[in-house]
Amino acid sequence: MLPVIALVGRPNVGKSTLYNRLTKTRDAIVADFAGLTRDRHYGDGKVGPRPYIVVDTGGFEPQRPEGVVSHMASQAELAIEEADAVIFIVDARTGVTPQDHRIAQTLRESGRKIYLAVNKAEGLSAIAGSEFYELGLGVEPFMVSAAHGQGIASLMETVLSPFPEDEEEEKPAEEEEGEHRIRVAIAGRPNVGKSTLVNALLGEERVIAFDMPGTTRDAINIDFEYDGHPFTLVDTAGLRKKGRVFEAIEKFSIVKTLQAIADSNVVVLVIDARSGVAEHDAHIAEYALDSGRALVVAVNKWDGMSAYDRSQLDQQLDMKLRFLHWAKFVHISALKHNGLNHLMKAVQEAYQAAIAKLPTPKLTRALIEAVERQQPPRAGKVRPKMRYAHQGGTNPPVIVIHGNSLQQIGDSYRRYLESWFRDKFNLAGTPLKIEFRTGR
Numbered sequence: 001m002l003p004v005i006a007l008v009g010r011p012n013v014g015k016s017t018l019y020n021r022l023t024k025t026r027d028a029i030v031a032d033f034a035g036l037t038r039d040r041h042y043g044d045g046k047v048g049p050r051p052y053i054v055v056d057t058g059g060f061e062p063q064r065p066e067g068v069v070s071h072m073a074s075q076a077e078l079a080i081e082e083a084d085a086v087i088f089i090v091d092a093r094t095g096v097t098p099q100d101h102r103i104a105q106t107l108r109e110s111g112r113k114i115y116l117a118v119n120k121a122e123g124l125s126a127i128a129g130s131e132f133y134e135l136g137l138g139v140e141p142f143m144v145s146a147a148h149g150q151g152i153a154s155l156m157e158t159v160l161s162p163f164p165e166d167e168e169e170e171k172p173a174e175e176e177e178g179e180h181r182i183r184v185a186i187a188g189r190p191n192v193g194k195s196t197l198v199n200a201l202l203g204e205e206r207v208i209a210f211d212m213p214g215t216t217r218d219a220i221n222i223d224f225e226y227d228g229h230p231f232t233l234v235d236t237a238g239l240r241k242k243g244r245v246f247e248a249i250e251k252f253s254i255v256k257t258l259q260a261i262a263d264s265n266v267v268v269l270v271i272d273a274r275s276g277v278a279e280h281d282a283h284i285a286e287y288a289l290d291s292g293r294a295l296v297v298a299v300n301k302w303d304g305m306s307a308y309d310r311s312q313l314d315q316q317l318d319m320k321l322r323f324l325h326w327a328k329f330v331h332i333s334a335l336k337h338n339g340l341n342h343l344m345k346a347v348q349e350a351y352q353a354a355i356a357k358l359p360t361p362k363l364t365r366a367l368i369e370a371v372e373r374q375q376p377p378r379a380g381k382v383r384p385k386m387r388y389a390h391q392g393g394t395n396p397p398v399i400v401i402h403g404n405s406l407q408q409i410g411d412s413y414r415r416y417l418e419s420w421f422r423d424k425f426n427l428a429g430t431p432l433k434i435e436f437r438t439g440r
């Protein structure tokens with residue numbers, strides 16, 4: 001599971017600046033899940049071989065006029081609770097403030113691993129950091145400049161060193177008697193019917209293995225069979241076993257959702273047909289897309305809806321989730337156990353597409369056909385020339401195209417190629433990446 005790093009500090013110390021720097025390595029990750037978490041931002045990044053999720057706790061402490069010991073915003077509290085490590089940011093220019101002391105105390109009580117980053121330290125000597133020892137955290141301050149990128153690498157290397165390196169290969173599904181055990185994450189905002197779906201899937205079929213978590217912070221993964229096919233349900237947005245069934249834990253956790261998505265092969269995004277498509281639905285879908293996971297959209301609570309409401313909803317889905325045109329949409333009723341076969345079939349198909357083997361000769365032939373049908377536009381005097389293609393990865397499939405002047409190829413031609421390859425190789429249900437490699 002990806003480690004979660006929380007950025008904590010009073011306003012204006014440079015949290016957002018650091019957050020932007022830490023999520024810069026990969027662009028357009030989760031923006032913010034507006035509404036649910038007005039004041040938190042989630043993103044992911046990677047330093048060296050180590051990937052992580054970073055949370056900007058934003059409004060850690062409401063700005064109060066005077067020294068009432070204010071309660072932490074519960075959102076920030078949850079972020080700290082969920083974090084594997086906390087970077088406490090202070091401002092080298094202003095020195096220690098009473099608010100820093102209050103935050104330090106809260107952090108000490110949290111029992112989390114704390115790192116102290118003394119920000120805005122460009123041009124200052126390490127001496128400037130020594131006054132922050134009085135915060136009593138018992139750690140060495142790191143002198144950093146979020147704005148200028150100084151000291152960040154060494155800070156992050158230290159913060160991340162206890163956590164595992166990224167497996168270079170894409171996460172292969174476990175081989176089981178010739179058939180892959182597909183790792184499925186069920187994601188969606190509260191009340192869309194995730195636990196009902198999980199119970200419906202598990203209730204009918206055999207649960208093979210179940211790891212009871214040692215603590216609430218551990219993930220539960222459940223192996224089960226559906227219609228004779230093996231799946232693993234990866235811990236999803238904090239579903240917990242209560243008695244004989246699974247229920248959503250009280251607090252919806254974006255971090256858990258992000259970790260489950262990262263840990264899966266296929267994401268099932270559950271949408272509530274009764275309440276329509278919300279912004280959070282789109283955000284979760286964007287994250288699944290950015291992380292390259294195959295995706296099935298389960299439009300739940302389809303039971304008892306009028307034909308009119310159904311067609312309204314489908315139009316809304318078309319419009320608001322247009323960027324998921326490649327994904328499979330399945331209408332289900334988790335409550336009435338309708339559509340579950342279709343859903344699980346769609347999961348398998350999406351997975352097959354995600355791990356499809358695309359042989360170089362076939363890819364190259366498809367590429368040549370695509371170019372014959374439509375050449376890439378000239379860029380000034382040069383016309384990009386594509387020569388051959390090979391597969392650079394799976395889940396998601398990566399198609400690497402070799403040739404000359406390929407840096408000139410624009411987005412619209414890239415999209416053309418993407419949909420061409422999608423059609424040719426039947427890649428519905430999975431994101432697809434196209435990379436260009438130019439010889440000269």
Ligand code: GDP
Pocket residue numbers: 009010011012013014015016017018119120121122144145146147148
């Ligand atoms: P936040 O409220 O903690 O999220 O703080 P911001 O990231 O919005 O930064 C507050 C101000 O500090 C902004 O004007 C930043 O440009 C500035 N700032 C952030 N990092 C640095 C730094 O490393 N050096 C200096 N000199 N200014 C910084």
Ligand code: GDP
Pocket residue numbers: 188189190191192193194195196197247248300301302303332333334335336
């Ligand atoms: P979660 O928070 O996403 O896990 O949502 P739950 O599974 O707890 O479901 C929230 C509510 O929606 C419960 O009252 C369920 O009974 C109801 N619900 C779930 N699936 C369906 C469905 O397919 N049809 C209808 N009508 N209600 C459903």
